[in-house]
Amino acid sequence: MSLAVTLSRAQEGVAAPQVMVEVHLSGGLPSTNIVGLPEAAVREARDRVRVAIQNAAFEYPNRRVTVNLAPAELPKDGGRFDLAIALGILAAGHQVPREKLDDCEFLGELALSGQLRAVSGVLPALIRARARGRRVVVPRANAEEAALIPEVDVLVADSLAEVCGWLRGAQELLPPAASLALSHDDNGPDLADVRGQLQARRALEIAAVGGHHVLLMGPPGTGKTMLAERLPGILPPMSESEALETCAVMSVAGHIVDPARWRRRPFRAPHHTASAVALVGGGTQPRPGEISLAHNGVLFLDEFPEFTRHVLEVLREPMESGTILISRAARQLSFPAQFQLIAAMNPCPCGYAGDARQRCRCTPDQVQRYRSRISGPLMDRIDLCVEVPGVPLSELGVPPTDKDEDSATVRRRVMRARQHALARAGRPNAEISTRELERDCALGPAERRWFDAALERLGLSARAYHRTLRVARTIADIDNGAAALDRTHLAEALQYRRLSLISD
Known part of the structure; x- marks a missing residue:
């Protein structure tokens, strides 16, 4: 089967509606199309994701790749879907297993080297994921922010290769370190x-x-x-x-x-x-x-x-x-x-x-x-x-x-x-x-x-x-x-x- 589904979160004000990233591989001339009302930064993800997958030592499918971001009526912007799209492509091509994808959400922008970059709106996404009881993988650059949410299963990663290694069972991803508590006596000007x-x-x-x-x-x-x-x-x-x-x-x-x-x-x-x-x-x-x-x-x-x-x-x-x-x-x-x-x-x-x-x-x-x-x-x-x-x-x-x-x-x-x-x-x-x-x-x-x-x-x-x-x-x-x-x-x-x- 050449169809895989990963989960991510959009940014709509202070809400974070769920987005299903559906990836399908089919025959035909090699191409990558992203549908589902993507803005310019999301459409450009096809180039970022292709180079990041190749630099992470994986093979980019030499097939027709269709990525659907559902629901289609919700506008999608930013690079927050890069990690979910890359994992969906790798899972559809059977390069990573799909077992851990069902109960996990992924947020992160990919650099061309395959490194993960921070994204905005992580806190609202974690609050919604906590209500659903799902695990969330975020870039290490968002680790301190993610540590503020209690009782949520968060893992941090530095790169696409680390996330793929975790999905394969070859390595572990660690949760963010506990955040520091502010003393109420330290409140600025007196x-x-x-x-x-x-x-x-x-x-x-x-x-x-x-x-x-x-x-x-x-x-x-x-x-x-x-x-x-x-x-x-x-x-x-x-x-x-x-x-x-x-x-x-x-x-x-x-x-x-x-x-x-x-x-x-x-x-x-x-x-x-x-x-x-x-x-x-x-x-x-x-x-x-x-x-x-x-x-x-x-x-x-x-x-x-x-x-x-x-x-x-x-x-x-x-x-x-x-x-x-x-x-x-x-x-x-x-x-x-x-x-x-x-x-x-x-x-x-x-x-x-x-x-x-x-x-x-x-x-x-x-x-x-x-x-x-x-x-x-x-x-x-x-x-x-x-x-x-x-x-x-x-x-x-x-x-x-x-x-x-x-x-x-x-x-x-x-x-x-x-x-x-x-x-x-x-x-x-x-x-x-x-x-x-x-x-x-x-x-x-x-x-x-x-x-x-x-x-x-x-x-x-x-x-x-x-x-x-x-x-x-x-x-x-x-x-x-x-x-x-x-x-x-x-x-x-x-x-x-x-x-x-x-x-x-």
Whole structure:
């Protein structure tokens, strides 16, 4: 029989659908055809595979070779199918046995020498293979990434010859070495480095507990970037499932996953010249953007108004839904985007409005035009708006005081407070539904009258009403998990909304 079947995995967003590589050898003029909706890189595999087989000391069939990648309606791209195609050709020509092919999947790009090269999207493929109970063979260059998946049978190889030797029973392939675990105390920049800024530190703690979005506004050099960089260090550690989701996005994007840092929350800080495609993802072959690379972590946008209006507006939907759907003529892909937005901006074009040490030279019209670059609907989605004033020079260069808590101390407090939200709804307060909000944020008659009057004076929208209640619920959780919201919780939540009206 001149027919052989091997298994591999395609890459479709963060999914990894199974692909059956069917190889048939028949009479006729020698040729190799690959069918099943292959992209250019897959069609070119016929030349890579032929030379790799010959350089691995095997014979390439002098017959008509037909390779079908099923299902045919699924687009295939990249060099990830090279190893499966080569083994299918060798098995169809009876040069390697077929017994081990049935319950094994193969991923890897072939060099002309027969060596295996790394491919992207290994983590999603391993997660799906684990659900099917199959063994997976991957290039050694992907070994560290493959070691992150627990309870999956993974073998690594350097070359096509090694895999063929394993199929013949002449040698063994070894699993990847166990990955390193990250110490939760090693979380990057420390909050103790920040002097003063008590209100901003308080806002960061609230954001870390509830998963809220934050805007920091102040003159240049007041520590906005320092504060933003230290938010990941006070967030609760990622669970194993969250870490795997985040690493899967990085793997699909072609980024190298560091096994020593895989449990660390991502921090992405794109430049303000970034395009909408760079921010949310896309392209001819859709790839994840910065908001997906920040999944389960922090997206920091410095110089917020300097981003073009179009780029900022594409953030609105993923900030609400936690996903981004990219539609193209031929395909539609969804990427996760559950991120916390931390934005920083100056109060005016020159940056010194309201600064006691520098004189602002901007006219009121210039200030208004500058601030109105951020639309009202986008500001409506930012829960905490905080002023970051200049720090007195006398406070710089001195040892930290009791008020300058380090990240580990704040993180322990954050984790205790977040447990209240997890016990109620199973997720942070920023993600709870309207029905859960009505259940968990019920107000007494007096608090309701006071809160409604404050909302009326500020002219807040219905979205801002619900988001303010979520922030108040987070503040109550920090306040030893208070069951009922009182006026102090509501007042503090409302004060963070005062600056959110800057674009009106």
